[in-house]
Amino acid sequence: MIFGAHRMETFRSYLGGSVPERIEAGRFLPYTPYPVFKIPESTEGGTYARNRFVMDTRLYDLAQDEAQDHPIRDEALEARMIGLLKDAMRRAGAPQEQYARLGLNAK
Numbered sequence: 001m002i003f004g005a006h007r008m009e010t011f012r013s014y015l016g017g018s019v020p021e022r023i024e025a026g027r028f029l030p031y032t033p034y035p036v037f038k039i040p041e042s043t044e045g046g047t048y049a050r051n052r053f054v055m056d057t058r059l060y061d062l063a064q065d066e067a068q069d070h071p072i073r074d075e076a077l078e079a080r081m082i083g084l085l086k087d088a089m090r091r092a093g094a095p096q097e098q099y100a101r102l103g104l105n106a107k
Helices: 005-015 074-090 095-099
Strands: 025-026 036-038
Touching: 074 095
Parallel strands: none
Antiparallel strands: 025 036
């Protein structure tokens, strides 16, 4: 699909209202030949605030808590899941901005 000026302007107003001039389109991901949008989710000195759940752990036992009403509180399990997430992000070639958005260090 080719995005024309109208579609891009709608996209900017929805996702990048505070800094529309910083939204970029290009081939940023090494594993796909398709262009994607690069949308800033924070401003210099600010934190990611579009999703209030991003910085909270949300692990659930879906067999016991299908409705996801009771998050699991287990630091060892959280550390293991973060490690698995970071490994998957490395394999996928996730950009540094994605680590920052999730509050992770890339190492």
